[in-house]
Amino acid sequence: MGAVRGTLxxxxxxxxxxxxxxxxxxWGVSPWLLPSVxxxxxxxxxxxxxxxxGLLGGFLxxxxxxxxxxxxxxxxxxxxxxxxxxxxxxxxxxxxxxxxVLAGWEILLVLGHWLTGASFAACLRxxxxxxxxxxxxxxxxxxxxxxxxxxx
Numbered sequence: 001m002g003a004v005r006g007t008l009x010x011x012x013x014x015x016x017x018x019x020x021x022x023x024x025x026x027w028g029v030s031p032w033l034l035p036s037v038x039x040x041x042x043x044x045x046x047x048x049x050x051x052x053x054g055l056l057g058g059f060l061x062x063x064x065x066x067x068x069x070x071x072x073x074x075x076x077x078x079x080x081x082x083x084x085x086x087x088x089x090x091x092x093x094x095x096x097x098x099x100x101v102l103a104g105w106e107i108l109l110v111l112g113h114w115l116t117g118a119s120f121a122a123c124l125r126x127x128x129x130x131x132x133x134x135x136x137x138x139x140x141x142x143x144x145x146x147x148x149x150x151x152x
Contacts, residue, residue, distance in 0.1 A: 003049070006041050009144045010053050013037040014060045016140075029126055031133035034061065035077050035105055036141035039098040042082035044145065050078030069112050076108075077101050095138050099131075106131045 017033045024030075034057045042050020054075035061070045085097045106127040114120045 005146065006045060006049065006053055007056065009037055009041065009146070010034070010057045011060070013141065013144055014057060014064075016144075018061070018064050021137075026133055027129035029129045029133065031137050032130060033134075033137050033141060033144075035074065035102055036098055036134055036138050037144055038074050038078040039081040039101045040094065040141055040145045042078035042080070043085060043094060043097060045082065047079045047082030050082040051075040052078070054078035069109055073105055073108055077105050080104070091142065094142075095135070098138060098141075099135050102131055102134050 013033045013036075017031070021033060022030045038050060038054040038057055041053045052075075054073075054077055055071075058071035058074040061074070062068060081097065081101045089097070110120070110123040110127050113123045
C-alpha cells in the first residue's frame with residue numbers, strides 16, 4: 001500500500017465519519033471511524049507513516065469543527081499502533097490491537113475533558129459507547145485500508 005492509497009483511506013474515512021455517520025448517533029454518540037483507519041495504517045506501514053496519517057486526519061477533523069484533542073491524539077494513535085505492535089496477526093489480532101489503542105484513546109480523551117472541567121461521569125458515559133462503536137466499525141476500516149502488506 002502506497003502513500004496515495006493511505007491518504008485516500010484517511011480522506012474517505014473522514015468523509016464517512018463527518019458526512020454520514022455523524023447524522024446517525026447510536027446510544028447518544030456518533031461513531032468514530034478515523035481512529036481505526038489510522039491505527040490500521042500504523043500497523044501496516046509503521047509508526048512514522050501512522051503518525052503522519054493521524055496528523056492528516058487530525059487536521060481534517062480540526063478544520064471541520066472537532067475538538068483539538070483529536071489533532072493531538074490521532075497521530076499518537078497511529079504512531080503507537082505502529083511502534084508497539086510490530087507483528088501482524090490477521091484480522092482478529094489486528095482488531096484486538098486496534099481495540100487496545102482505541103481504549104487508550106478514550107482514556108486520554110476522558111482525562112483531557114475531565115481536566116478541562118467536564119464531569120467525569122459524563123465523559124465515561126460517552127467513552128464507553130464510542131469505544132464499542134469504534135470496535136464495531138473495524139470491518140469498515142479494514143475495507144477502507146485494504147489488505148495488509150509486508151512492511152520493510
